[in-house]
Amino acid sequence: MKLRKIASLTAILLLFFAVAIAQTRSISGRVTDNTGNPIGFASVAIKGSKIGTNADAEGKFTLKTKTGDVLVISSTGATPKEYTVTADNNIVVVLTVTSKELTSVVVTSYGIKREAKSLGYSTATVGSEQLNVSKPVNAAQGLIGQVSGAQISIQNNGVDPSVRVQLRGERHLNADNQALLVVDGIESRIDFLASINPEDIETMTVLKGASAAALYGSEATNGVVIVNTKKGSKNGKPIINLKQTTTMEQLAYFPALQNTFSGYGGEQGAFFTGTPYAFTATNPYTGFTNYIPFENQQFGPAYNGNPALGYIGSPNQYGQVDSVPFWPQAVDPRKAFFVNGITTQTDASFSSGDNLNSNFLSLQYVNVNGTVPKDQANRENLRFAAKRTYGPLTIDYSVNYSHKYTNVVGNDFNGTPVYWNLMNTLGNVPIATLKDWANPNSFANVNNYYNAYYANPYWAVDNSRVINKYDNIQGSLNASLKVTNWMNANYTLGALITNTVYKSTLAGVQFSSFARTDPWGEGNYQSSGNKPGGVTDLTLYQKRFEQNISLVMQKKIGNFDTKLILGNDIWDRYSNQQTQSNNNLYLPGIYNIAFGTGIPSVSNNVQETRLIAGYADLSANYKGFLFFHGNYRRDYSSLLAVGHNSYDVYGVDAALSFYDLLPALQKTEWLSFAKVRGAHSSTGQITVGPYSTVNTYNVTSGYPYGSQASLSLSSTYNNPALVPEKTVESEVGLELGFLKNRINFNFSYYHDNNTNQLFPVAVTTSTGYSNANVNAASTVSEGYEFDLKLNKIIDTKKGLRVDFNTNLAVQTTTVKSLYGGTQFFNIGNSNEAIVGYTFPQMYVTDLVRDPQGHVVVDGTTGLPSVTSTYIPVGRTTPKYILGLSPTISYAHFSLQVIADYRGGYVFYNNSEQNLDFTGASAHTATNGRQNFIYPNSVIQTAPGVYQPNKSVYTQDGNIGFWAYSPYRKAGTSYVENAAAWKIRTISLTYDFTPLVAKYKFIKGLKLTALCNNVAMFRPKENDFTDPEFNYNNSNGYGYNTYYQLPPTRQYTVVLGFTF
């Protein structure tokens, strides 16, 4: 089947070759703007005749004409110009551009360049400068606030934070909802964005919906982010850019902690029997709890400076106790642990060339020292790109090598993360002085550390490391042959090869015999015995190859300018992961699986997927005001069983420019552009991994024992009957320009119907399996997007100019059905898909309430109770995303601000739930640790009869309530409004270029001072963290835990030279 397709394509190629050599001479030309950049798709007509043509995306045109003819060259957003033909066969026409936005060429699927005004769907393009306003290390961060409908979420702080790129919300219950990344025409992984130098990016185009992306077929339902890299300069002069960036990073928002109460964790009985620190857990005189100095929980008496209590921890084997004042530390010890992070970026690039040939070379070195001591990352990027034109053949290519390294702290020997250990530190512990863990006599040592239950965070910093090294080679080659005036043949070949080497190491611990015997009966961590060291080595080799061939034919038929593209796309993706670990190492400092007792655990996983696609794309332009476009694609995938593995993808869209249609409109002063558009598409997607249609067996857990092997049936039922998912999208839009395009307005509405979703439905194990891959579930997504660009709100003669760009997206996905009568599907992170509810939905337990919603408390204990069932309490992705970016420039100064708001959603503050347990949160001190009347509570006096509770106090207002009561166990106690206003970036640039213009050796000099994460404004209930942070990069959103670090703010200075 596919062989025949290739063969017929080849025949077409050869056929047109014959036509090509028969072509006669004519004049050719180029349409550019004042700076030499091409104006694509300009109309070229011979005055007084019906003969004419349209320039291509590069502004080039060819026309049969004769000397003396007058050509009229026009383009939307530019002043038309007439040109009289002379003997010159190669002409350049320069048009004066009035509005840049509308003339821009949009690079759509497979590098197909289309005129912005002809598009029937919504796209957005962000240029290099805009992308780098915040000087991000990861290019995805540069999109924040710039594109309506794009939700870019930074999942955590740290030296290499994971960034989630999602367009138009979530639609798949069980598959990745992130956008597809395309780099220079080659499909890539979205996480590869973290390995690209943002300075190498010429433009980033966002194809928001399935319609825009339909030509990419099965992977395009989540939209596409297209990265086009720089290929060199066009104006004939070599340019050298040097840029040095220095960033300081500081903690900005820290959870609200209490600094009033000391350590106590519910202990009973007598502990220290010797002097001078003898005490019991309960004060024999007052009946209240005593200070427990070895505790992690902070439910003890208030700090009062009592010198008799001036110690932390239990005595060591010499009877010594670490002595501190019985006051909280001046600087909160939990903050004191963090350091100032420093990031430096060094960029150098060289570009040269003209319109035919150009080249580009860039280097980048980024070094990040994080806010957690010793956390570090760096990245080196090297890119070479060039473009050559040989007559009708244009070849461009690029090669990118990047190396990324991250080295961060891992979990300690108890398996807990550093941040959690830190949060379990009492306020009177001078943690920053307890770095000397290696000294056996130090109170920082594992045997003498004050906290009986959680280890010294500095121990993990020095002894538990997670190191990742990524090597990427990415390259692509594009060849374009102008076969005839009306046909181009294109060939693209690309590869991305990534090698990941992961190593995590954990030092072993031998506890002293003194500590192991748990002399004070604390149940200390040392008493559970020595901890062996461990190592995990993982290597992952990933390889992607893709080849794309297309023929582009342009023809004017009557009043229609038509363009037909026929193409073929083939890709192959391979990965091989090898994991080996041994958690029983016996030699200190030797992290090699060979030096362990027991049997190392090893595994190997190979995956390979291929796809073949054929596509056709037809667009027609009727007299410059009506545009039709349709595409069709058929995919053949190796993922599904033969017979189910091919599927159709199609899209149609149309645009009507009223402005161009009605001459009356063109005469008005106030209106400068008007267009309506619509699009409809149907895309298929396969969201299961390779080999999901054939049942397999696993090695039985624990086996082999010696020579005895055993296999067990996989608990997932792999279904040979699976077919692809389907997304049907409809989109309409309106685009308006006013007052010579000083005001641009763009509106889109879209509606997605996502059916036949593939997911592993949970089945009861009495079927022999615990889950089964099925086609089930449907969701509907819809949303509105508004973009408003106000250019030159203020534009004075003295040079003050104010621009203001804003965008708003409103998005909702609703679950319509799941498998059979199933109503719920667990997404993870307390997120659920629930039929009839928005997706994803936070789904947690609640406190028992009366019909009015008041919490019902027990008439004796004054305590609420937890429901045994779960309730949906709100969506976990923002309903509203608002982006604002004002720009003010005056003389050589320019000030740019990027701000955004995300609202209409909730998150689960799991870290607060845990800090309530430890008594560290300020929350737990709100009632002074006294018994209190649960606010707005009622008491049930008879079935269904509730009286307001005016007199029954909680039986415990201390540890019994905050750590152990139903209040803390109920999910709703910690589900908080996730809304936040953020000023993401304020950037101030001073351009020295005019000042240095007199020196020949330098062309430009700019100094920028900027601040990222300037401010965050949250509802009062969230006094903890950034609601954007999430436990992991998954469909389960809005789950903040103690694995996420506190939010930081970054101050950056950038000095850029151009030579």
Added chain:
Amino acid sequence: MKKLVYILFLVAVVGSSCKKSFLSELANNPNSPTDAVATVQQVLPGTITSLTNTVTGVGYSGGYQGQAAWVGYWNYSGGYSFNQTVQEYVVTNSSPQVWDNYYGTLANLNVVVQKGGTSVTLANYKDIAQILEAIAYKNLVDAYGDIPYSQALKGQANFHPSYDKASAIYDSLVAKLDGVMSEIQTNSTNKNVVVPGSEDVMFGGNMGNWLLLANTVKLKLLVQQSAVASKQAYIKTEAASTQSIGYLTTNAIANPGYSSSQQGEIYGNFGISTSGGLNGSFNYIRAGGFALNFYKSTNDPRLGYFYGTLGTQPTDANGDYYQQSTNPADYYGDLLGIQATAPSKGSPIGPGIVKAPNQGDPLLLAAESYFVQAEAVLRGYITGNAQTLYQAGITASYEYLGVTNADAAAAAFYGQTGITNVSWPAAVNDQISTVITQKWAALNSLNCAEAWNDWRRTGFPNVPATKSPTAIQKHMPFRYFYPSEEATANADAWKAAGGDVLDPYSTKVFWMP
């Protein structure tokens, strides 16, 4: 001419990347075997060990250890939040649960049965799998009552299996075991039938032992129904037919080759880990006062084998590691509901249970076989000498635990006079309670579910109710809740079986009086 070269180049590249199997060659998973590759020899070993692990049930969270505390064997050391649930007799749709464990094993046993099919050569594998199936289904019925049986394990053919009546499942299991036993007997002389080798990690291919195990399981199925008045005639007929085959006299222990670096279920939870530290569960459990005091009050030397002395722990992975004591004051356990505050304040699990890193895990002990026979004799189901069988049961328990001079020590123990539930009493009713109580005393930590079954069926031994002041329930549960997955993924069948209305404290399994 140049153009022609370019185009030919393109064509060459396109052509080279295509061949016929381009997509289909990636259909097979290169990482894992498919059904065509897996053989019964490879699937069988894991089914034996996984079934044994579930029966032994040492996994402390959610598995059988709830029963271990309920019947008085174990208590929990303080500071671990989950013990509140156990000591309050709380059962939920998530804990305790054995549903997934047993059905997971049954799915693989079903593979062996299906692959065995009608093949004569693989008949032994199929027969072994069916014996194990009978054990798994019996234990599921005992925990849950009605369960999916005839419609279970059908994969996509039935994702919503209906439930069968518990009593009917019992009858079906008895009939299946009859078929298996006659096939084993017939095949014993057939040279074409493959005799399993090392992949039979229980009996090493000794089909005679499998026959005895099958017969013992059949007798257990029958004795378990002793309180069902309407089935007495049936029980007697069926039990009589077991007599000629005989019963298990050896311990059925699964051991695929455990070693210090690859430990079995019991040792892997309570012994010394590969790295030399204590395995995770050792400090979680402490002696239950009821069982510990019973051994003390009956002068039973097994006290020092089921339990360790206060403050001791295994210290050497390969040798003797417990300090034994002849002073009963060195052993201590609290009654359920009284929370031992620290691990050091209760006796840990003892050296008769945690023996050596290479120890196997018991599926069915000879001791249990003898006690079941003794009861069957006392109830008139089979003929024999109940007292002799009773004494053999105690002796087999002493032998399993490794009590010094086991046979003599056992004889001295059961030879004591005037001690209730030890000395052989005169009245038949007392004999039954004595047999059940000593069965309970022998199965400590080795088959806690069977002790719970006997309590539900006979009321012996009379375990005191939990002392937990917060417990709402005043007696052990009568059954488990169905797991949450049945309510969500198999809702109609679950409701039809009464899953939405059952009360685990009053809804009885059919064999309960």
